Amino acid sequence: xxxxxxxxxxxxxxxxxxxxxxxxxxxxxxxxxxxxxxxxxxxxxxxxxxxxxxxxxxxxxxxxxxxxxxxxxxxxxxxxxxxxxxxxxxxxxxxxxxxxxxxxxxxxxxxxxxxxxxxxxxxxxxxxxxxxxxxxxxxxxxxxxxxxxxxxxxxxxxxxxxxxxxxxxxxxxxxxxxxxxxxxxxxxxxxxxxxxxxxxxxxxxxxxxxxxxxxxxxxxxxxxxxxxxxxxxxxxxxxxxxxxxxxxxxxxxxxxxxxxxxxxxxxxxxxxxxxxxxxxxxxxxxxxxxxxxxxxx
Amino acid sequence: xxxxxxxxxxxxxxxxxxxxxxxxxxxxxxxxxxxxxxxxxxxxxxxxxxxxxxxxxxxxxxxxxxxxxxxxxxxxxxxxxxxxxxxxxxxxxxxxxxxxxxxxxxxxxxxxxxxxxxxxxxxxxxxxxxxxxxxxxxxxxxxxxxxxxxxxxxxxxxxxxxxxxxxxxxxxxxxxxxxxxxxxxxxxxxxxxxxxxxxxxxxxxxxxxxxxxxxxxxxxxxxxxxxxxxxxxxxxxxxxxxxxxxxxxxxxxxxxxxxxxxxxxxxxxxxxxxxxxxxxxxxxxxxxxxxxxxxxxxxxxxxxxxxxxxxxxxxxxxx
Numbered sequence: 001x002x003x004x005x006x007x008x009x010x011x012x013x014x015x016x017x018x019x020x021x022x023x024x025x026x027x028x029x030x031x032x033x034x035x036x037x038x039x040x041x042x043x044x045x046x047x048x049x050x051x052x053x054x055x056x057x058x059x060x061x062x063x064x065x066x067x068x069x070x071x072x073x074x075x076x077x078x079x080x081x082x083x084x085x086x087x088x089x090x091x092x093x094x095x096x097x098x099x100x101x102x103x104x105x106x107x108x109x110x111x112x113x114x115x116x117x118x119x120x121x122x123x124x125x126x127x128x129x130x131x132x133x134x135x136x137x138x139x140x141x142x143x144x145x146x147x148x149x150x151x152x153x154x155x156x157x158x159x160x161x162x163x164x165x166x167x168x169x170x171x172x173x174x175x176x177x178x179x180x181x182x183x184x185x186x187x188x189x190x191x192x193x194x195x196x197x198x199x200x201x202x203x204x205x206x207x208x209x210x211x212x213x214x215x216x217x218x219x220x221x222x223x224x225x226x227x228x229x230x231x232x233x234x235x236x237x238x239x240x241x242x243x244x245x246x247x248x249x250x251x252x253x254x255x256x257x258x259x260x261x262x263x264x265x266x267x268x269x270x271x272x273x274x275x276x277x278x279x280x281x282x283x284x285x286x287x288x289x290x291x292x293x294x295x296x297x
Numbered sequence: 298x299x300x301x302x303x304x305x306x307x308x309x310x311x312x313x314x315x316x317x318x319x320x321x322x323x324x325x326x327x328x329x330x331x332x333x334x335x336x337x338x339x340x341x342x343x344x345x346x347x348x349x350x351x352x353x354x355x356x357x358x359x360x361x362x363x364x365x366x367x368x369x370x371x372x373x374x375x376x377x378x379x380x381x382x383x384x385x386x387x388x389x390x391x392x393x394x395x396x397x398x399x400x401x402x403x404x405x406x407x408x409x410x411x412x413x414x415x416x417x418x419x420x421x422x423x424x425x426x427x428x429x430x431x432x433x434x435x436x437x438x439x440x441x442x443x444x445x446x447x448x449x450x451x452x453x454x455x456x457x458x459x460x461x462x463x464x465x466x467x468x469x470x471x472x473x474x475x476x477x478x479x480x481x482x483x484x485x486x487x488x489x490x491x492x493x494x495x496x497x498x499x500x501x502x503x504x505x506x507x508x509x510x511x512x513x514x515x516x517x518x519x520x521x522x523x524x525x526x527x528x529x530x531x532x533x534x535x536x537x538x539x540x541x542x543x544x545x546x547x548x549x550x551x552x553x554x555x556x557x558x559x560x561x562x563x564x565x566x567x568x569x570x571x572x573x574x575x576x577x578x579x580x581x582x583x584x585x586x587x588x589x590x591x592x593x594x595x596x597x598x599x600x601x602x603x604x605x606x607x608x609x610x611x612x613x614x615x616x
Contacts, residue, residue: 015519026439033488043465047464054471128549129567224610284452288449291611
């Protein structure tokens with residue numbers, strides 16, 4: 001019965017077909033992600049409409065949209081959102097200024113440049129929680145090196161309500177400016193040299209060249225860096241959580257953690273989690289658009 | 298920037314290089330500070346003014362691995378002479394090592410937490426990279442219905458704030474008894490990293506010319522053989538870079554570990570800050586634990602330096 005097989009169908013029966021392999025390679029991963037990411041989120045969506053408390057065995061009651069309404073009426077949560085927004089602005093702006101500035105400085109032939117860049121990248125690879133912990137040592141008001149070397153007296157960085165958020169942002173800027181620097185450098189080195197030559201033949205001023213040649217060409221990659229850092233800053237938990245317990249510096253992730261795992265308000269916490277989730281997905285969507293644009297270039 | 302030939306340009310260049318060096322030193326100073334604290338005598342860790350020059354010692358590392366108690370009376374010379382060198386370091390500091398009934402040294406919780414971190418990070422990395430590699434190959438070489446949407450979905454799972462996912466995971470794990478287990482944490486880290494691995498590996502896969510496999514298929518290889526014998530070796534660098542990224546992410550992860558583990562399976566990130574208790578704390582010991590924890594990441598950062606950009610941008614930017 002084997003005689004009628006054409007060469008092409010013989011190739012198709014040799015091993016698994018491409019479709020089988022595709023399904024075998026793609027479906028398990030997608031299924032795994034659905035089971036461990038989507039399913040839990042559906043589960044908590046259900047809880048967000050109840051008064052469930054994970055710490056008690058009391059009956060769970062359906063409360064409709066009450067949790068969402070309570071959250072929107074809760075000044076503490078509004079303050080957390082406002083704090084988070086301000087934190088994102090301060091920390092991302094700081095990272096942009098420091099990171100882009102360093103990239104401009106580094107964008108020239110420097111002996112041992114590769115080694116210097118690698119050293120600068122070290123902070124962002126470290127565990128945020130451990131970074132937060134050792135910055136606590138650096139910020140210590142009475143014996144910390146920061147106050148001493150900068151002559152700031154006994155500035156209580158992490159316990160002063162007015163300063164705590166900035167102290168956390170400074171640490172975050174320290175960690176992540178190198179990231180902006182790295183992306184900016186990639187953008188800067190991709191600017192064609194002949195454009196600079198043309199600009200200098202035209203006797204364009206340095207400033208003019210920067211704003212009219214460099215910046216527009218680096219802008220797309222800078223956007224990626226900024227959106228990505230915005231998203232990450234919005235989600236910040238570890239650093240802020242270990243560094244300070246000042247209510248004025250409480251970010252939305254910390255509020256969520258406290259509601260869910262310290263006060264055990266599982267239902268309301270799930271509702272708040274959903275609000276945060278939708279915000280993050282919106283930023284992710286914008287981010288992916290820019291990523292795809294960058295890939296097409 | 299472009300052609301630097303004028304004298305003013307050369308001077309500007311020198312100033313820029315000097316600024317870069319100063320900035321690098323400022324950037325590294327916090328890391329220097331924590332590292333040096335790990336080698337300081339206890340009194341110098343929190344001295345005013347801060348101690349910069351000192352004779353390094355490894356006592357903090359001995360303390361990190363042991364449990365100790367205050368000496369109530371001075372040790373006799375015989376006991377002191379009989380003690381090994383590392384025990385002498387502790388005795389010099391006015392403390393004695395805690396020993397169990399049989400006289401064996403009682404270890405602190407640190408080595409256990411460190412090993413937990415290793416177990417969870419390594420296993421979840423292997424799983425995430427294996428799944429990520431084959432899925433990336435699937436997306437790279439075959440038509441998948443709704444590919445863009447699926448890839449966005451995969452990436453978005455990575456972007457979820459950990460606390461948001463941790464609430465339902467905690468409840469589900471509690472129901473099935475996975476809280477505070479290695480397996481529970483491994484599954485979660487795998488799920489977290491697999492999306493990243495798919496995105497990064499897809500970029501690497503797209504770079505391998507299809508012609509390589511097609512030639513192999515013509516030579517009589519099956520698709521699977523071509524994948525294992527042609528594609529995987531070609532993708533080795535990409536796989537290694539992805540693995541290092543996944544490892545670092547799992548190694549550094551804090552929120553899930555804080556919520557889903559407390560003793561048995563607790564990893565180092567939630568453990569290290571929990572040592573900072575109330576009252577007088579020994580910062581040299583905390584610094585020693587921190588430095589040991591940071592060493593693997595520092596080593597990997599150097600190995601990975603040429604792929605960092607690509608990894609951090611989810612494969613969008615190639616060098």
